[in-house]
Amino acid sequence: MKRITIEPVSRIEGHAKITIQLADDGHVAKTDFQVTQVRGFEKFTEGRPFYEMPGITSRICGICPVSHALASAKACEAIMAVRIPPAARNLRELLHCAQYVQSHALSFFYLSAPDFLLGMDSDPASRNVLGIIRKHPDVARDGIELRKFGLQIIESLARERVHASWVVPGGVNAPITPQTRDRILGELPEAKAIAHRTFKFFKAVLDDYTDEISHFGSNPTMYAGLVDQKGSLQLYEGALRFRSSIGEIIEDQIPAEEYSQWIAEATLRDSYLKAPYFKPVGFPDGVYRVGPLARLNVIENYGTPAADAERKEFAQRFGVPAHSSFLYHYARLIEIVYALERIEMLLGDSRTLDEHVRAKAGVNALEGVGVIEAPRGTLIHHYKVDEQGAMKWTNLIVATGHNNLAIGKSVQQVAEHFVKGDKLEEGALNRVSAVVRAYDPCLSCSTHASGQVAVRLRLVDSRGELLDEVSN
Amino acid sequence: MPKKLQLRIDGEMVSALEGQTILQAARNSGKYIPTLCYLDGLTPVGGCRLCMVEVSGIDRLVPACTTPIQDGMSVSTTSAKLTRYRKIMLELLFIERNHICAVCVSNGHCELQAMASQMGITNVRFSYNYPKLSVDQSHSRYVLDHNRCILCTRCVRVCAELEGAHVWEVTSRGIHARVQSDLNQKWGESRGCTNCGKCVQACPTGALAEKGWAVEEMIKRNDNITVLAHRKGAGA
Numbered sequence: 282m283k284r285i286t287i288e289p290v291s292r293i294e295g296h297a298k299i300t301i302q303l304a305d306d307g308h309v310a311k312t313d314f315q316v317t318q319v320r321g322f323e324k325f326t327e328g329r330p331f332y333e334m335p336g337i338t339s340r341i342c343g344i345c346p347v348s349h350a351l352a353s354a355k356a357c358e359a360i361m362a363v364r365i366p367p368a369a370r371n372l373r374e375l376l377h378c379a380q381y382v383q384s385h386a387l388s389f390f391y392l393s394a395p396d397f398l399l400g401m402d403s404d405p406a407s408r409n410v411l412g413i414i415r416k417h418p419d420v421a422r423d424g425i426e427l428r429k430f431g432l433q434i435i436e437s438l439a440r441e442r443v444h445a446s447w448v449v450p451g452g453v454n455a456p457i458t459p460q461t462r463d464r465i466l467g468e469l470p471e472a473k474a475i476a477h478r479t480f481k482f483f484k485a486v487l488d489d490y491t492d493e494i495s496h497f498g499s500n501p502t503m504y505a506g507l508v509d510q511k512g513s514l515q516l517y518e519g520a521l522r523f524r525s526s527i528g529e530i531i532e533d534q535i536p537a538e539e540y541s542q543w544i545a546e547a548t549l550r551d552s553y554l555k556a557p558y559f560k561p562v563g564f565p566d567g568v569y570r571v572g573p574l575a576r577l578n579v580i581e582n583y584g585t586p587a588a589d590a591e592r593k594e595f596a597q598r599f600g601v602p603a604h605s606s607f608l609y610h611y612a613r614l615i616e617i618v619y620a621l622e623r624i625e626m627l628l629g630d631s632r633t634l635d636e637h638v639r640a641k642a643g644v645n646a647l648e649g650v651g652v653i654e655a656p657r658g659t660l661i662h663h664y665k666v667d668e669q670g671a672m673k674w675t676n677l678i679v680a681t682g683h684n685n686l687a688i689g690k691s692v693q694q695v696a697e698h699f700v701k702g703d704k705l706e707e708g709a710l711n712r713v714s715a716v717v718r719a720y721d722p723c724l725s726c727s728t729h730a731s732g733q734v735a736v737r738l739r740l741v742d743s744r745g746e747l748l749d750e751v752s753n
Numbered sequence: 754m755p756k757k758l759q760l761r762i763d764g765e766m767v768s769a770l771e772g773q774t775i776l777q778a779a780r781n782s783g784k785y786i787p788t789l790c791y792l793d794g795l796t797p798v799g800g801c802r803l804c805m806v807e808v809s810g811i812d813r814l815v816p817a818c819t820t821p822i823q824d825g826m827s828v829s830t831t832s833a834k835l836t837r838y839r840k841i842m843l844e845l846l847f848i849e850r851n852h853i854c855a856v857c858v859s860n861g862h863c864e865l866q867a868m869a870s871q872m873g874i875t876n877v878r879f880s881y882n883y884p885k886l887s888v889d890q891s892h893s894r895y896v897l898d899h900n901r902c903i904l905c906t907r908c909v910r911v912c913a914e915l916e917g918a919h920v921w922e923v924t925s926r927g928i929h930a931r932v933q934s935d936l937n938q939k940w941g942e943s944r945g946c947t948n949c950g951k952c953v954q955a956c957p958t959g960a961l962a963e964k965g966w967a968v969e970e971m972i973k974r975n976d977n978i979t980v981l982a983h984r985k986g987a988g989a
Binding site: 337444641671 | 856
């Protein structure tokens with residue numbers, strides 16, 4: 282028995298390791314995807330005033346703090362039982378779309394493009410964003426520009442690019458100015474042109490990755506995401522829909538506060554990341570995926586012309602539902618197109634400029650759930666408070682958590698296909714990491730949990746034989 | 754009419770009235786001495802020790818806010834030793850409780866934070882206590898977060914001296930000291946509290962805040978307290 286450990290898995294957000302166990306004949310016997318960090322947000326927020334939660338929980342992540350702030354604010358508003366002003370609603374979606382652009386650009390250009398553009402088997406020393414800057418400066422520049430476009434919108438609305446405190450329970454704390462709107466609209470055509478160019482090169486390189494598309498986590502699973510009543514994509518509002526692996530709608534229009542009837546979480550022995558599963562099917566078979574590819578599979582349409590045209594082309598090429606995790610990258614690019622279109626629509630809506638952007642209220646309900654579609658998938662914040670508004674209990678289900686079981690299966694599939702024990706190649710191991718990157722997992726986000734922490738100590742001898750094992 | 758006295762502050766001759774403190778004499782002559790627990794209009798207590806100064810002929814440091822001037826006194830408000838001590842004072846305030854600026858209602862408007870920034874404190878050299886402290890949210894309009902309290906007692910003094918309600922007091926000693934309302938009742942159950950909010954406005958950090966404000970949103974107005982105090986002739 283031989284064991285290969287990939288630690289840390291690089292170019293992802295957070296810390297993880299992958300253990301591959303090889304049988305004596307050199308074939309992959311077992312793989313483990315383990316998340317090796319713990320955060321504790323659910324525990325240390327106990328006793329805090331509920332209205333501090335958007336500020337505290339946005340610190341879970343430096344890449345998508347907007348997602349946590351929004352889901353948290355929505356949970357707070359359920360506790361306050363208020364409806365936020367229309368301008369605040371539009372501004373929040375605008376902020377959210379800007380975050381989609383910057384976060385997806387980060388995942389695509391900075392983290393994953395080194396694999397497509399430089400090759401899965403290229404020298405690992407230069408298989409990174411600096412390698413892209415050297416060999417494909419135009420693509421690197423586009424990535425940086427697109428990310429900057431998103432971040433600058435966030436900064437112009439919220440005054441800070443990261444961890445802004447503009448989203449507050451009840452709305453936002455400042456309206457948008459006409460000058461800001463005009464500036465964003467002025468920069469939009471260039472951002473759209475970058476998205477178009479990126480699509481062009483990505484579609485061209487796709488043919489080089491047919492093997493990866495076939496074997497990169499292509500096991501069918503269920504999919505989940507937020508949709509409106511017509512089944513169009515919703516990033517900020519909407520209700521939860523589950524679609525089966527053959528494309529049938531299993532459950533639809535699940536309101537936020539009923540999520541726990543359909544989603545339960547299992548605690549794994551070897552990982553700090555819990556494993557949510559579809560409750561009616563049970564653990565461990567109730568695997569579903571969230572995120573860009575899941576959203577593409579779940580919805581009827583995006584609801585914006587250019588993104589819908591891209592989805593149509595995607596459907597012709599791969600079919601819907603598409604299962605290969607490699608196609609997450611494709612779906613991510615479609616969502617950049619969608620987000621840019623939504624930004625234009627929201628800025629064109631006269632209500633967006635209204636100066637009434639905040640509703641105020643105290644504690645009117647003792648429990649609240651906020652759900653949004655974060656760039657990496659469905660994000661759930663669930664709070665319980667006492668009558669004075671002190672936090673009593675928190676549950677956060679973060680996108681990467683939903684995908685935990687699916688990532689594990691994808692790692693197994695890629696390892697089985699690409700890793701051969703008699704001849705170990707770095708490129709093969711990189712593919713194992715690359716399938717994790719396809720999900721763009723944010724592990725620092727997803728291990729906010731506390732409570733049953735899995736600790737396992739293994740004592741092995743020089744030949745890798747297990748001598749003793751202690752676990753809690 | 755009080756007598757005029759002459760003293761030197763950082764080598765410069767200034768005149769001030771008998772009965773005034775070193776801090777008052779310094780401020781009246783445009784000299785800066787850092788303070789945290791001092792609030793113009795309230796009785797000074799010399800609690801935070803940031804206003805410590807050197808006086809010629811005295812072999813220990815004295816707090817400027819409570820030390821009366823004397824004729825011919827020579828005071829130094831800045832020196833390497835004073836800077837070192839003031840930094841240590843601030844660092845000890847930070848380690849004592851849980852001051853997490855990034856998620857605080859007073860972030861950007863906090864006197865403790867501003868003082869640390871002004872003193873160039875970029876890191877804290879002592880290990881943090883991380884005490885588990887409660888947040889009293891029982892009041893309908895305000896909230897008391899012991900995590901952010903530096904025991905400056907401005908709330909105690911403003912409530913007693915200006916509002917006359919005397920709701921706040923300090924209980925226990927040393928590191929266990931806490932501000933408390935009435936006889937250690939929840940603030941919301943205090944019968945003495947008039948809901949005036951002067952304690953909130955006087956508080957230099959986010960320890961006392963209005964309910965419902967998010968991160969960075971609590972902006973305090975303690976200039977009103979000074980104006981009101983001088984009008985009423987309260988304090989020093």
